[in-house]
Amino acid sequence: MSIQFCGWETYFDGRKHLKPGQQPERGHGYSMYHGTHKDSARAIITSGFRPSAGGTLGQGVYCSRVIQKAMGYPGNCSPNDRVVLLLRVRVGRVKKIDAQNWNLATTWHQNGYDTAWIPPSGGLEEDCVWDPSRLTVVGIAHCTDPGTKSDLEKLIKQHAKSQARADNGTQGNCKVCGKDGGASHSVDKCWGCAERICPFMVKHVCKKRS
Template sequence: MVPSGLEEDCVWDPNRIQIISVIEPKPVQVNNDLFARLSRVQWAEDDFDLPCEVTRLGLDNPVNNKSYVMYHGTTRMNAQSIKATGFRRSPDGMLGCGVYLSRDLQKASRYPIDHPENDRVVIKVKVNVGKVIAINYQGHPRQKTWHDWRYGPVFDTAWVPPNCGMVPSGLEEDCVWDPNRIQIISVIEPKPVQHCPSLLK
């Protein structure tokens, strides 16, 4: 309903609302050194273009057997390889073996970390998550064994909720065991940011 995909609330009784303060916008002072460190690219996508039966990003847990749009950050060269032969499981990581994705474009666009921004792309995919387990704290007993039947029920996707303390950025992360659950939709290229010259004064 909301083009931005952000949540909105409607309260019937105004008496339930208590004003705390009024927040005024503040001008941003950016010096030349800080400007040089600012991101020079932005990541965008068509916010209205969702594949059939796919759910938009939410902060709630992924529902078993539903399909979601997710993102995978990688290099331009790796993106070509993935487009040609499909995804392959990473041998290890925070959640063990699997394909690492996020429903949050901002999270995916940071990867690969420490790689030049102009050589990064984000692959937009459709994923049927199958059976999902939430891994919501470091040292979770199934953190790296969620797909191993020897340790209990087998899951298809491990989900790290936002702001649970496992990811420094506080953004959500997903690990999908079977690459065949992932369907490539498109590749999102970074776009140059036009900074206002007045910010450099």
């Protein structure tokens, strides 16, 4: 059986990891970190993020490409209760927030941006993502308790499998490409427009690039 791929217009950055001062590019997907309490980590893995109501960059989900930044959160608990989640983040359209445009620090989304980025300037950089669906937990980057880390990693795998079953359907044809779902294949989201895609599609034209 041959599989035809054509017309795909979306970005993938093979590096994945950005340097602290490197500006993220529109439409790319990057690895970042998010610090949370070990009890909250389970809910995030299974149900997704709940955006913060406020902060330096206003409403959104806060993360950083620097693990040391994430390891300091949350600030009101013991370091042994903290877990750092490894994320895959589809940044979308990014606004750099510095001294020249600090007036957009909390209104960047209303001005058409998906992610706000504060570059490092005497501190550690941070990012704020408006839409929680742009973030996917893919691993545990730091956890002092080996048992908790193992449990969370198993939960990540279980959730990924259940999500794949929900996307593909346990029987019949794949809901995305229409092909037989008996032999399971992964369903993901386009890095650019977040539309559901799978490797068996003949064509996908990214809405943000068309």
